[in-house]
Amino acid sequence: MNRRRRAAAITVICALAVLASPSLTLRASAAPFPPPPPKKSLEEVRKEIDGLYRQAAVATDAYNLSEEKAKEQSSEIVRVNRLLTEGREKIAGLKVEAGAAARSQYRNGGLPEGAQLVLTNDPQLFLDAAGRIKESVKATKDLLAEMTRTQASLDVYAREASDHWSRLEANRVRQAGARKEINAKIAAAEKLESELAAEERERLRRLEELAQKEAQRNWLRAGALVGPKAEATEEGRRAVAFATAQIGKPYGWGDEGPDAFDCSGLTQSAWGAAGRGIPRTSQEQWRLLPRVDVKDMRPGDLIVYFADASHIGMYVGNGMIVHAPRPGRNITLAGAGSMEILGVVRPM
Structure with missing residues (x-):
């Protein structure tokens, strides 16, 4: 009987020793969680x-x-x-x-x-x-x-x-x-933007500006504005005057003014103020309005951006456009070549 008790006690002691083994403790704590993804730049x-x-x-x-x-x-x-x-x-x-x-x-x-x-x-x-x-x-x-x-x-x-x-x-x-x-x-x-610290958000804004300025410099170096400058028509001058008067107003998707505009709402409203009706969306403006070569554009013409014609701005001369950039931004002047140009259309 005493022999059996001694054997049981030895068994319990051995089990406790095995559980307390450092190698087993280490293996048990090594949970199968993947490493955190690297932080994006x-x-x-x-x-x-x-x-x-x-x-x-x-x-x-x-x-x-x-x-x-x-x-x-x-x-x-x-x-x-x-x-x-x-x-x-x-x-x-x-x-x-x-x-x-x-x-x-x-x-x-x-x-x-x-x-x-x-x-x-x-x-x-x-x-x-x-x-x-x-x-x-x-x-x-x-x-x-x-x-x-x-x-x-x-x-x-x-x-x-x-x-x-x-x-x-x-x-x-x-x-x-x-x-x-x-x-x-x-x-x-x-x-995404809200998860950045205030300093990072400011750096992000500067990165946006730098990318746009570099694209504009490359566009000008390519000779986009070489040659005689075409004069705006009377309607074109009225459209430019309307568009530039909206600078500082906020972007609002689906908005056509007077307090906020999206990109095509601004161009449509500007040409409407000049007495010329044009389609509502940037894609329809690209599809339906007459196209002109970049070297022949004049103030009042509309520059369409990206392969899907998802953005549009009004050319105001001297290599600049006025446009409603995106949510969280105001209507502003920008380099005409600061984004990927698809083509130019002219309201007739």
Whole structure:
């Protein structure tokens, strides 16, 4: 019995010694967690933030285009509803005329005028009545034909109204999706920037400026402004005056003024103030407006940026543009070559 107790005690002591072994303790504490990712450089953060704001700009264009389409569909719905109302009123009037004809026949004892004509013995009455019958028959046919045409038009208008409502709802769905994407991209960019210390945020701003200045210097070295300078038209001068008067106002996605603008809202509003209507989005301005060579541009022309035409600014002369850069920034003057140029368009 004592032998068994001694053996059990030895077993417990050995187990405690094994558990207290440094090598086992070390292995137990070595949890399988991956090493923390290396901290991004400030330049990498800058590029990531720029990328997020570029994606937000693309989504903003999609939002603005959907909004324009929704406005068009709403206008069409108003127009078609007006036509439907007019058509219904016309049908009601034609029914009144048809009712009057039916009552006239009833007052004649239920006999049509043709039957009454056969019963008369007066030749002159016969001739007079024959003319009236011919006119009455034609009027009845015309009335029925007009009712048929009007009803057919009402059917067309009803189908158009339904189609416009479907398109309006589809554009609203697209707007909602674009709005969600814009807010998500801007929130992600703002989060990245907010995680930086105040000193790092200032350095980030300086990095942005340096990158833009370097791009502008390279653009000028390439000879972009070599050659005679084209003069602005009267409309171009008015557009430039409007755009430069907005300097210092904040960027606001989807905004067309007067207190805030997005990039294409600024260019559209400026040319609208000059008396020239242009499309709402930077992509549509690039797609639909006449293009000119960079060396031939003049103040008032619009410079489109990036391969996806997601940004636009107005050329004001001397190698400079005025533009609404991005959320968190104000409308400002910048080098025309400070971003990747896709091309130049000219409102005509």
